[in-house]
Amino acid sequence: MGNSVYDLSDMQKDTIREISNIGMGNAATSLSQLINTRVDITVPFVKVVPDVEISRLLGGEEVEVCASYVQVVGDIRGHLVMIFRTSDAQMLLNQMAPGADMTIGDSEMARSALQELGNILASSFLRSLADMTSLLMHSTVPAVAQDFAGSIVSYVVSNMYELSEKIMIVDTHFEVGGDHIDGQCVFIPEPGSLALLLESLGVANL
Numbered sequence: 001m002g003n004s005v006y007d008l009s010d011m012q013k014d015t016i017r018e019i020s021n022i023g024m025g026n027a028a029t030s031l032s033q034l035i036n037t038r039v040d041i042t043v044p045f046v047k048v049v050p051d052v053e054i055s056r057l058l059g060g061e062e063v064e065v066c067a068s069y070v071q072v073v074g075d076i077r078g079h080l081v082m083i084f085r086t087s088d089a090q091m092l093l094n095q096m097a098p099g100a101d102m103t104i105g106d107s108e109m110a111r112s113a114l115q116e117l118g119n120i121l122a123s124s125f126l127r128s129l130a131d132m133t134s135l136l137m138h139s140t141v142p143a144v145a146q147d148f149a150g151s152i153v154s155y156v157v158s159n160m161y162e163l164s165e166k167i168m169i170v171d172t173h174f175e176v177g178g179d180h181i182d183g184q185c186v187f188i189p190e191p192g193s194l195a196l197l198l199e200s201l202g203v204a205n206l
Contacts, residue, residue, distance in 0.1 A: 008046070008048065009203075013046045015198075015201050016046050016197070016198075017043070017044050017045070020046070020129075021043055022128050023124070023125040023129050024041050024044060024174070027185065028041045030121065030124040031120070031121060031176070034117070035095045035096050035176070035177075037095055037176055037177035039174055039175070039176050039177075040174060041172055042174065045170075045171050046168065046169075046170055047169055049167060054167065054169065061148060061149055061153075062149075062150070063149045064086050064146070065085055065086060065089075065147070066083070066084050066114060066144070066145070066146050067082065067144070067146075067147070068081070068114055068115065068118025068142045069118070069142065069144075069145070069152070070118065070119075070140050070141070070143070071139070071140045071159065072137055072193075073137070074136040075137060076129070076133075076136075076137040076197060077189070077190040079186075079187075080187050081156060081185070082117070083149070083152070083185075084184070086104060086146060088182055088183065089104055090103070091181050092117075093113055096113055097113065104146060111144055114144045115142045118144065119139070119141070122139040123138075123139060126139055134200065135196070135197070135200055160188075168188065168189065168194060169186050169188050171185075
């Protein structure tokens, strides 16, 4: 790496992309088992962006979304956000519990289901990363919100342990069954944890 923790080489980006692809794949498998429906993911992309640009990557500041957010704690500190457009989140809940009255915004059951969904996805992803790096990491209890993407991003950035003008994100999209439910999972490691992650993968100086 160069002078900045975010001056990543192509090999470092490829390594992060590879381990994230495995982790997101395991999370997608867990979701598929939960709803008994095929779940496909895109290959993650790794990008360093100013924090003000994250909303654009999530569809725009004024897009209404449902999000499940966890802090990553342990040897690695960071943030994991699962985001759906509100209409897609409702379709997903309908698949999770057909016939149940789980209307987003009006049902505590819907909120609990979204929280459980976030917990399953975060745990699957982090367990994969922990196995590959031998580092300890686990998630906090998910916080669930229905809001504009810009407000969600502001909340995540305000919870960062280490302030930085730029943020590295690992971004993955996935599609659920024939309903074409498009979700987005964003992993944001803290700057110091990114350096430790690269070291554990043997690419700190490559």
